[in-house]
Amino acid sequence: xxxxxxxxxxxxxxxxxxxxxxxxxxxxxxxxxxxxxxxxxxxxxxxxxxxxxxxxxxxxxxxxxxxxxxxxxxxxxxxxxxxxxxxxxxxxxxxxxxxxxxxxxxxxxxxxxxxxxxxxxxxxxxxxxxxxxxxxxxxxxxxxxxxxxxxxxxxxxxxxxxxxxxxxxxxxxxxxxxxxxxxxxxxxxxxxxxxxxxxxxxxxxxxxxxxxxxxxxxxxxxxxxxxxxxxxxxxxxxxxxxxxxxxxxxxxxxxxxxxxxxxxxxxxxxxxxxxxxxxxxxxxxxxxxxxxxxxxxxxxxxxxxxxxxxxxxxxxxxxxxxxxxxxxxxxxxxxxxxxxxxxxxxxxxxxxxxxxxx
Amino acid sequence: xxxxxxxxxxxxxxxxxxxxxxxxxxxxxxxxxxxxxxxxxxxxxxxxxxxxxxxxxxxxxxxxxxxxxxxxxxxxxxxxxxxxxxxxxxxxxxxxxxxxxxxxxxxxxxxxxxxxxxxxxxxxxxxxxxxxxxxxxxxxxxxxxxxxxxxxxxxxxxxxxxxxxxxxxxxxxxxxxxxxxxxxxxxxxxxxxxxxxxxxxxxxxxxxxxxxxxxxxxxxxxxxxxxxxxxxxxxxxxxxxxxxxxxxxxxxxxxxxxxxxxxxxxxxxxxxxxxxxxxxxxxxxxxxxxxxxxxxxxxxxxxxxxxxxxxxxxxxxxxxxxxxxxxxxxxxxxxxxxxxxxxxxxxxxxxxxxxxxx
Numbered sequence: 001x002x003x004x005x006x007x008x009x010x011x012x013x014x015x016x017x018x019x020x021x022x023x024x025x026x027x028x029x030x031x032x033x034x035x036x037x038x039x040x041x042x043x044x045x046x047x048x049x050x051x052x053x054x055x056x057x058x059x060x061x062x063x064x065x066x067x068x069x070x071x072x073x074x075x076x077x078x079x080x081x082x083x084x085x086x087x088x089x090x091x092x093x094x095x096x097x098x099x100x101x102x103x104x105x106x107x108x109x110x111x112x113x114x115x116x117x118x119x120x121x122x123x124x125x126x127x128x129x130x131x132x133x134x135x136x137x138x139x140x141x142x143x144x145x146x147x148x149x150x151x152x153x154x155x156x157x158x159x160x161x162x163x164x165x166x167x168x169x170x171x172x173x174x175x176x177x178x179x180x181x182x183x184x185x186x187x188x189x190x191x192x193x194x195x196x197x198x199x200x201x202x203x204x205x206x207x208x209x210x211x212x213x214x215x216x217x218x219x220x221x222x223x224x225x226x227x228x229x230x231x232x233x234x235x236x237x238x239x240x241x242x243x244x245x246x247x248x249x250x251x252x253x254x255x256x257x258x259x260x261x262x263x264x265x266x267x268x269x270x271x272x273x274x275x276x277x278x279x280x281x282x283x284x285x286x287x288x289x290x291x292x293x294x295x296x297x298x299x300x301x302x303x304x305x306x307x308x309x310x311x312x313x314x315x316x317x318x319x320x321x322x323x324x325x326x327x328x329x330x331x332x333x334x335x336x337x338x339x340x341x342x343x344x345x346x347x348x349x350x351x352x353x354x355x356x357x358x
Numbered sequence: 359x360x361x362x363x364x365x366x367x368x369x370x371x372x373x374x375x376x377x378x379x380x381x382x383x384x385x386x387x388x389x390x391x392x393x394x395x396x397x398x399x400x401x402x403x404x405x406x407x408x409x410x411x412x413x414x415x416x417x418x419x420x421x422x423x424x425x426x427x428x429x430x431x432x433x434x435x436x437x438x439x440x441x442x443x444x445x446x447x448x449x450x451x452x453x454x455x456x457x458x459x460x461x462x463x464x465x466x467x468x469x470x471x472x473x474x475x476x477x478x479x480x481x482x483x484x485x486x487x488x489x490x491x492x493x494x495x496x497x498x499x500x501x502x503x504x505x506x507x508x509x510x511x512x513x514x515x516x517x518x519x520x521x522x523x524x525x526x527x528x529x530x531x532x533x534x535x536x537x538x539x540x541x542x543x544x545x546x547x548x549x550x551x552x553x554x555x556x557x558x559x560x561x562x563x564x565x566x567x568x569x570x571x572x573x574x575x576x577x578x579x580x581x582x583x584x585x586x587x588x589x590x591x592x593x594x595x596x597x598x599x600x601x602x603x604x605x606x607x608x609x610x611x612x613x614x615x616x617x618x619x620x621x622x623x624x625x626x627x628x629x630x631x632x633x634x635x636x637x638x639x640x641x642x643x644x645x646x647x648x649x650x651x652x653x654x655x656x657x658x659x660x661x662x663x664x665x666x667x668x669x670x671x672x673x674x675x676x677x678x679x680x681x682x683x684x685x686x687x688x689x690x691x692x693x694x695x696x697x698x699x700x701x702x703x704x705x706x707x708x709x710x711x712x713x714x715x716x
Contacts, residue, residue: 006678006681006694006696007694007696007698020385023405024382024385024386024405027378027382027404027405027696028382028692028693028694029692029693029694030678030694030695030696030707031696032404032696033404045407046385046390046391046407047381047382047385047405047406047407048405049403049404049405285688285689285691294685299685300682300685300686302685302688303688303689305688307665307714320364320388323364324658327652327657327658327660328658330643330660330661330663331643331661333643334386334387335386335387336364336365336386336387336388337388338364338365338385338388338389338390340365349388356665356714357715
């Protein structure tokens with residue numbers, strides 16, 4: 001329950017846009033940030049008080065980093081478990097190792113979610129060709145094969161519609177442990193950004209509705225076009241997840257909704273601030289970044305109310321080179337991540353539009 | 359008219375809270391900041407990409423600083439003219455030297471304002487005891503003696519009500535050039551935060567009403583309790599000032615209002631983001647800090663609309679040690695400047711309350 005007061009130092013593992021926006025929010029509240037990242041030109045370094053450029057396997061550097069901060073957190077769920085252990089041995093780590101363990105492995109994640117009383121797609125683990133055939137018999141088609149670890153933005157996934165698709169699955173999953181998920185005929189993707197403080201207070205933001213293009217988030221709209229009942233149920237599910245993880249910080253919970261039955265299943269959880277919560281920066285009283293800082297420092301959680309109808313749009317690759325229309329739009333707020341190389345598909349920034357009720 | 363695109367570097371002279379909040383706003387838009395400040399532990403250093411710790415008289419350091427940035431600006435009006443000249447010789451300086459020259463000298467400022475068609479209190483310059491007697495004869499009492507240079511937060515000022523008060527004036531003004539101002543029986547103090555871009559576009563924020571305590575700003579309320587006519591007139595006056603200065607950036611224009619006559623006189627101008635504009639951080643679509651960055655980089659100016667009824671309150675000295683009530687208040691946004699020594703009267707942070715129309 002340790003409280004970190006403004007003036008303290010927050011350590012952030014990962015120096016991308018999420019670390020950067022966390023550092024900016026921390027600064028508003030009077031905290032200093034120390035960013036740990038292996039890449040020299042990390043965007044978060046530009047706004048941090050201290051930086052360490054070192055590998056996540058460098059235990060000397062990790063120990064020094066951890067000892068220099070009052071609390072440590074991370075911007076990505078693939079922090080190696082040994083890295084987390086070294087940091088946790090030397091400072092408060094929030095969220096803790098359990099959230100990482102659960103979210104890094106799709107099988108563990110699904111088991112955890114079901115135990116927490118939250119519905120998921122049906123799934124079966126597989127590794128060998130024999131396992132896969134057995135799994136396919138149970139799950140049926142269409143189904144989706146996904147590696148258990150290190151998948152993101154659609155990588156390490158294969159949609160299976162025919163027996164023939166099955167044949168390439170082991171290539172796609174790279175012969176590593178994987179799961180076969182039943183394909184859910186969902187009508188929309190939503191996500192709930194929920195915060196749980198070190199004291200156990202929980203606050204969910206209004207539900208966002210997400211549209212992905214090429215497996216990368218394109219837009220989030222708030223409010224989602226779901227019934228009040230689905231909105232409420234989604235928040236309850238996200239709260240269950242946060243409580244079951246004994247979570248501290250902001251967690252993003254991605255869900256699929258089937259309109260006709262109001263069924264909601266959880267797709268995956270991200271133990272960190274989440275792209276689908278970027279709308280909160282201009283569209284909510286408190287941003288998800290400030291909320292994460294409040295949660296891990298054990299301040300009271302902030303007001304999660306929305307300020308109107310909000311749309312967030314990601315700026316990918318060369319989208320970032322033509323911002324004039326957004327700058328001239330009186331309803332748009334532009335966020336640029338300070339990255340220099342606009343590679344195709346790279347998240348370079350985002351725009352929020354807020355239509356206020358008045 | 360040079361445009362600085364996101365990804366560029368902005369130099370800021372001064373490392374206090376204004377420089378810090380400018381750097382945070384610049385980061386959102388994708389700019390890097392280089393802070394120049396003589397004090398080792400400047401709050402703005404905590405959020406900047408580069409820093410230079412050097413005196414304002416160090417021309418080698420100033421030149422290197424200027425050459426490392428695409429545009430330079432400042433957070434305080436007492437930048438020495440030679441410092442400004444060195445920087446301007448090596449990069450774009452926005453706002454330019456004229457704004458500094460005018461705002462650093464109360465006599466020059468008053469003359470400039472009157473020439474720009476803006477009313478001020480009556481005034482007379484003085485230096486010697488003889489001048490002072492002559493000025494007093496013209497201006498009458500009550501009047502206020504003020505040093506021409508380096509006055510702030512009431513320092514270097516003396517209210518004169520009696521002939522006896524006159525006798526100590528030369529001590530208070532430290533025998534330096536000064537002016538005697540007629541005392542204006544104003545009903546309220548207001549300020550207009552106005553931005554003018556490098557391309558000459560001008561946008562004023564809604565007028566704020568200020569309350570000072572012990573000569574230090576305590577609160578700003580928006581909207582000000584003035585008529586629509588006064589609101590409009592105040593914005594026109596601030597716009598005149600910005601245009602007459604050929605200004606680039608955000609300027610704060612402090613005014614006195616006499617309700618019975620709707621008379622407005624300009625008290626002083628601050629060629630920078632201004633404490634009375636801090637309400638915009640949560641209470642306007644665009645903050646004054648983002649607006650200053652947009653103006654000096656020649657982006658389109660942002661939307662200055664207010665998001666509701668707003669109050670800003672400064673947190674001075676040990677006010678900063680007890681933030682829990684503010685953190686727990688769902689209508690309050692806390693801004694902590696990251697300063698460690700809460701000396702009495704020192705500006706340590708501020709709180710904004712926004713009451714939205716819904």
